[in-house]
Amino acid sequence: MDFEMSPKARDLCDRLEAFMDAHVYPNEPVYQQQLKDMGASVEDWENWGGVPIIEELKVKARADGLWNLFLPESRRGGGLTNLEYAPLCEIMGRAPWSAEIFNCSAPDTGNMETLERYGTEAQKKEWMEPLLAGEIRSCFSMTEPDVASSDARNISLTIIRDGDEYVINGRKWWTSGSGDSRCKLFIVMGKSDPDGADPYRQQSMILVPRDTPGLTIKRMIPVFGFSDAPHGHGEIIYDNVRVPVSNILLGEGRGFEIAQGRLGPGRIHHCMRMIGQAEVALEKMCKRVVDRHPFGKPLSDQGVVREWIAQSRIMIDQARLLTLNAADRMDKVGNKEARKEIGMIKVVAPNMAAQVIDWAIQAHGAAGISSDFGLSYAYARARAIRLADGPDEVHANQIARLELKKYLNR
Template identity: 70%
Template sequence: MDFGYSDKVLELRRRLQSFMDEHVLPNDHLHHEQQAAMTDRWQPVPITEALKPKAREAGLWNLFLPASRHGAGLTNLEYAPLAEIMGRIPWSSEVFNCSAPDTGNMETLERYGTEEQKERWLKPLLAGEIRSCFAMTEPDVASSDATNIQTRIERRGDHYVINGRKWWSSGAGDPRCAVFIVMGKTSPDNPDKYRQQSMILVPRDTPGLTIKRMLPVFGFDDAPHGHAELLFEDVRVPVENILLGEGRGFEIAQGRLGPGRIHHCMRAIGLAERALEMMCRRTLERRPFGKPLAEQGVIIERIAKSRILIDQARLLTLNAAWRMDMVGNKEARTEIAEIKVAAPEMACQVIDWAIQAHGGAGVTEDFALAYMFKIARTLRIVDGPDEVHRFQLGRMELNKYRPPRNGAGGAPA
């Protein structure tokens, strides 16, 4: 087990950090100003679009794609520190064409798409010409158990017909969103509940696909990206739009969500690092009761705890990334579940302490902390709530001590 960065990764980290320092960080306030001034918030933010050609020219484009001819060819462990750097500024990932849900959708198309599907959808996504949406969660069922999904995908001749409702479909609000990856049931009567679902590609302009509303998160609309409630009413797409084949939806989901959880967790660590930095600077500047806030015992303790929590989460996440590279997503499911709980919880705590250190300023939009907290808190639900991952972890731990099913032997002493 070696978490040391190779020369290749060290060089990419240097170049990425240099780009962030020169182009992204100085424009963070401008990004906020431009977005606030836009009459139509659901349009691309100009500074983001202006920086994309620069990132591409700098060779900092599609960094997330592992072992691909289209990206940097990085492993999960190699990409992790880059995701952390981008995570410090929430809008920066898009500058490098490394933002969700496009990253997961591009990996899905790369792994499971046909050559025709790749030519039509993956190629323009890789070029940053379009964006995409992933539609899995539903409002009418407990979607933390994805076997509950009710959207129907029925074959009728040379087409599939889709009927159902989705929500928290990220990316749907973006006018550049051209394709939806939709999960639904093709075989609801299959005795294997994990073979009932399939994934299918739905072009945005397909008749019967309606965006019912955009859903705010803690009052933030996340424009121009956004999270939508969708309605599918007799949406017809060619049979060629199915991904991998009927009944393969869960298989695709596991392949898609594993790397995405590494990305989410490392970006959360980047957010927490930025929050800790803001907390340190703020408490050194403010002087309540005649001395810097940083000299108060509770502040020093919180800063120390923040450093410990961040470093713990980073090591856990790097370990999960290393395990995925070594043995694959399925065998690394314990480590993936651990970080999916630990990293967002850590980020929530560190950002909360930073907000407290800023006082009233911490809950305004003058600082980024309120939005950062929104991101971290939402991650405790995204890609499976904490409770599901804890349940899986607890069950896997107990299984080490259960007697074998055939009755032979017993639990270890």
């Protein structure tokens, strides 16, 4: 197993790091002020849209060839493998708002990958091309408030064919990205065959334009009090929403198949972004404990603080190696065969990040729970990722089942 970067990936990493140093980190205050000017509370979500500094930096990133870096082995994207893209994702993860600058932000990445793998040429032309150009944004509508969505077989929204159309009825929430006025496409998962014998063939995915009659965005849901503007996490009502039959993805009953193909790379991206956030938290912790001198000596002399730092370094590197291994497995054997490795990182990386950020908060004292150092937001994100794309317990259960399988079948 060799995780040495390819020359192509190394060159992109160097250029991406230089771009972050020159344009992203210095503009953090600008971004925060522009977000505030837009109205960053959940009550203001109808005013959300592109942040000017991001739009300005998109032009620079595209001109520098730092655009659409994801999409493994695609003529439309960066043509990178998952293993090559992973360190780039970590670098972008250091500033949570930066991925959009390079057109590499969720859920657009997962949605573009879905269209690339499973969409028709007409669907790609209508939706994927403007997404790749950064002209529009998109969201993924899967989780529901009225059922235990950790078991996707419970999803109750219906997608029922009526002649040349599908009629969609149901309620979703945590539809991430739906708050942005530039979000023009909803990829919706629901049941097209609710009474089908095979519970894994009842579901389908369908493309729904934002302006379709009957689609109502009820509200944006805050995450630990943060709005996640201008992205947002919406509660969506689908009331007799009608779309053409041609909007179905891959065909009826293929929803689970698409979900597995979509969520695998997304989990790699989540984990690498979490590693980037953990690295930033460790850096902030180290700087803080060297500068602070309670009781006549620097905090860095305290044994407990040194333990936090040592454990943080160990845990970050462990999570990175595990994630690179999962990316490598995906490249070699595909998402389905690498599902155990993907499940492992999805448990490990967010838990690791939450712990490292928690120690960094503690090292900052009361300042750590303010918004001044970005740690409270980083912690909220890390904690939320333990639920996104499936909770820890679901992944752990799958890991255990796959591990036990070789013993139960003897």
